[in-house]
Amino acid sequence: MKTCPFARPRVVALAATTLCLAAQAQNLPEVKVTDSTATTEGSYIARSLDTGKTGARLRETPQSVSVITRQQLDDRNFTKVEDAVKAATGVTITRFDGAGNYNTIQSRGFDIGAVLVDGMPIAQGPNYATALDTAVYDRIEILRGPAGLLQGAGEPGGTINLVRKRALGPRAIGANVQLGSFGLRRADVDVTSALNQSGTLRGRVVAVKEDRNSYVDVLFNKKELGYGTLELDIHPATTLSVGFARQKARSVVDQGLPAYANGVLINAPRSTFAGVAANRQDMDTDDAFAELEHRLANGGLVKAAVREVKRTNFYRSGRANSAAAANGDYRFETVDLGGELSDRSYDLYLSTPFDLGGRQHKLLLGVNRNDRDTGDGNFAYGPTYAANVFRPNYNLAYPNIVLPGFTGVTTRSEDALYGQAQFSITERLKLIAGGRLSWAEVQSRRASDGAVTAQTKPGRQFTPQVSALYDINANLTAYASYVESFVVQSQLDAARNLLPPRTGKQVEFGVKGEFLNKRLQTQAAVFRIDDVNRAIADPVVTTASIPGGEVRSQGLELEASGQVMPGWDLLAGYAYTDTKYIKAPVAQQGQVFAPHTPRHLLNLSTRYAFRNAALRGVSVGGGVSWRSEFFAQSGAIRIASGNYALANLQVAWQINDQLNLSLNVDNLFDKTYYEKVSGVSRQNFYGEPRKFVLALKARY
Numbered sequence: 095m096k097t098c099p100f101a102r103p104r105v106v107a108l109a110a111t112t113l114c115l116a117a118q119a120q121n122l123p124e125v126k127v128t129d130s131t132a133t134t135e136g137s138y139i140a141r142s143l144d145t146g147k148t149g150a151r152l153r154e155t156p157q158s159v160s161v162i163t164r165q166q167l168d169d170r171n172f173t174k175v176e177d178a179v180k181a182a183t184g185v186t187i188t189r190f191d192g193a194g195n196y197n198t199i200q201s202r203g204f205d206i207g208a209v210l211v212d213g214m215p216i217a218q219g220p221n222y223a224t225a226l227d228t229a230v231y232d233r234i235e236i237l238r239g240p241a242g243l244l245q246g247a248g249e250p251g252g253t254i255n256l257v258r259k260r261a262l263g264p265r266a267i268g269a270n271v272q273l274g275s276f277g278l279r280r281a282d283v284d285v286t287s288a289l290n291q292s293g294t295l296r297g298r299v300v301a302v303k304e305d306r307n308s309y310v311d312v313l314f315n316k317k318e319l320g321y322g323t324l325e326l327d328i329h330p331a332t333t334l335s336v337g338f339a340r341q342k343a344r345s346v347v348d349q350g351l352p353a354y355a356n357g358v359l360i361n362a363p364r365s366t367f368a369g370v371a372a373n374r375q376d377m378d379t380d381d382a383f384a385e386l387e388h389r390l391a392n393g394g395l396v397k398a399a400v401r402e403v404k405r406t407n408f409y410r411s412g413r414a415n416s417a418a419a420a421n422g423d424y425r426f427e428t429v430d431l432g433g434e435l436s437d438r439s440y441d442l443y444l445s446t447p448f449d450l451g452g453r454q455h456k457l458l459l460g461v462n463r464n465d466r467d468t469g470d471g472n473f474a475y476g477p478t479y480a481a482n483v484f485r486p487n488y489n490l491a492y493p494n495i496v497l498p499g500f501t502g503v504t505t506r507s508e509d510a511l512y513g514q515a516q517f518s519i520t521e522r523l524k525l526i527a528g529g530r531l532s533w534a535e536v537q538s539r540r541a542s543d544g545a546v547t548a549q550t551k552p553g554r555q556f557t558p559q560v561s562a563l564y565d566i567n568a569n570l571t572a573y574a575s576y577v578e579s580f581v582v583q584s585q586l587d588a589a590r591n592l593l594p595p596r597t598g599k600q601v602e603f604g605v606k607g608e609f610l611n612k613r614l615q616t617q618a619a620v621f622r623i624d625d626v627n628r629a630i631a632d633p634v635v636t637t638a639s640i641p642g643g644e645v646r647s648q649g650l651e652l653e654a655s656g657q658v659m660p661g662w663d664l665l666a667g668y669a670y671t672d673t674k675y676i677k678a679p680v681a682q683q684g685q686v687f688a689p690h691t692p693r694h695l696l697n698l699s700t701r702y703a704f705r706n707a708a709l710r711g712v713s714v715g716g717g718v719s720w721r722s723e724f725f726a727q728s729g730a731i732r733i734a735s736g737n738y739a740l741a742n743l744q745v746a747w748q749i750n751d752q753l754n755l756s757l758n759v760d761n762l763f764d765k766t767y768y769e770k771v772s773g774v775s776r777q778n779f780y781g782e783p784r785k786f787v788l789a790l791k792a793r794y
Contacts, residue, residue, distance in 0.1 A: 205251050229300050241577075247579075336384045343377040347374065349776050422482045429475045514559065569609055767781045
């Protein structure tokens with residue numbers, strides 16, 4: 095029988111304290127708060143952030159944060175989260191399939207270990223990385239650097255918070271139709287309205303249907319999504335929200351091209367597919383949530399939330415499994431895999447201002463639990479064949495492979511207390527201190543009888559966060575911050591004890607600005623992350639590990655977003671990232687730790703809407719993204735991408751108040767390049783050729 099999700103003494107104590115404060119707040123006069131900045135339609139900036147749960151502005155947040163707003167998503171026709179975050183400063187995507195459904199996301203040389211959905215952590219990984227279609231989100235917030243306070247155990251690369259669209263009172267209907275290169279056909283609709291005369295009950299429905307082929311032979315990707323949410327004002331200061339989303343994706347799995355044994359990439363047509371037409375990739379996602387929030391008269395908030403996300407996937411993959419010979423011959427293997435993963439998250443927090451010493455300060459207190467179940471062992475290999483990359487046989491019969499079923503289930507559970515206090519020391523100086531106290535446990539159980547086969551209890555972990563902000567003047571704020579994150583390790587030492595978790599420690603200094611009546615936001619930061627206690631081989635007992643490894647990532651990031659002048663919107667960012675091994679075996683010391691991360695990464699996107707009478711309603715835009723060389727290394731073999739720049743173009747016509755017609759061109763100059771390099775056996779992907787998308791958007 096499962097226990098209460100907060101069944102830990104310290105968690106119960108803090109939950110009781112939080113609920114007590116909420117109960118006391120019930121005696122205060124209740125005020126209905128309407129947040130006019132809840133949506134980012136029509137803007138390249140967000141007035142406040144959901145990340146951090148305090149509603150802070152970007153300038154008030156002492157870490158680097160980028161926001162991809164609803165307007166940017168619409169302007170660039172971004173329908174996948176992975177495509178959208180590539181427009182953010184310093185973010186890279188590692189593809190694991192041709193359709194772009196399996197991916198990992200990196201920042202500052204490390205994985206972004208979790209994606210938050212309205213602040214609730216959802217596990218990421220190459221077989222489950224695809225989030226829901228962007229049609230259900232108002233904006234995407236990307237925080238770079240360790241985010242232990244927000245997500246608990248996780249890599250120090252950062253976190254991504256997907257902020258869902260909420261049900262609104264004013265009736266609004268949106269419909270989009272897209273046609274484009276490689277057989278793109280897409281339609282989506284978004285309807286929100288009050289459902290009773292008083293407006294206390296509101297609803298929103300989003301539906302998507304998309305079919306597209308690919309520049310790669312045989313490949314296709316079909317997606318269907320439905321999302322619905324209801325909001326009920328129980329009384330003027332208290333709102334209950336519930337919702338559910340389901341997404342189904344069907345495609346052909348493509349796991350990339352092989353390379354030659356010396357690491358040279360194959361110069362084959364971009365349409366080449368190292369697979370067969372019988373390959374399959376099926377993915378289903380169910381996302382259910384409920385939230386209850388009470389707005390305090392002093393501007394504070396008490397919020398309780400529960401969310402469950404279930405994902406299943408199946409793939410049948412004929413794929414390359416060796417380097418290619420000079421004539422293009424390689425070994426071709428077959429494998430089937432079925433996967434299941436579920437995340438259940440529970441969160442309760444209080445965010446409130448308070449007065450002390452004649453000044454107003456802020457307090458955040460919360461409790462959280464996350465349970466994650468992953469099915470293990472449901473895969474099987476079939477026979478291997480001879481194939482040729484220059485003479486593919488897409489009609490090769492696929493063998494009948496019987497999956498064994500799940501051999502077990504691995505459950506990862508984490509309870510946590512978290513809190514943060516922001517003190518206004520002077521009118522200009524603010525100090526922030528906080529942290530997260532976590533109890534994590536990983537347990538594997540055999541499917542046949544439920545017996546525990548492995549168990550990991552790393553014990554209590556505290557991840558601190560300390561920072562200072564100083565308002566230089568009305569436009570600029572300087573900050574310094576120290577934050578941590580931790581990752582549970584599974585390696586054992588010579589005494590067969592579990593190694594302690596490794597810890598990511600970041601120091602960051604930066605300056606943030608707001609200009610032109612807060613329509614333009616800028617930020618500049620330098621950072622250093624040391625990831626310590628990494629498992630390395632024990633020099634004495636070769637079958638054991640010791641916690642002696644350390645890697646470092648350091649760099650510079652610059653960003654500007656917003657409105658430069660009336661009608662001219664801009665998003666620009668540059669990141670310099672240097673990674674290396676600090677403590678490692680001799681052959682690795684000083685070498686690049688994250689070769690997949692370009693040392694230099696530049697993104698620029700801009701749009702100008704003409705204001706003169708002759709061209710009123712017409713807008714033009716475009717941009718460029720440039721990446722310096724990245725590579726994959728195995729021993730002496732290095733596979734390098736080379737650097738490349740990609741340009742894009744946008745032209746739009748606002749026909750009237752309801753209709754907008756736009757044309758987007760990506761990879762404007764049809765650059766041929768490898769978007770991802772990995773190994774000689776497979777996982778090397780060409781980037782997409784020039785692509786056109788014609789979109790008609792209707793708003794009523």
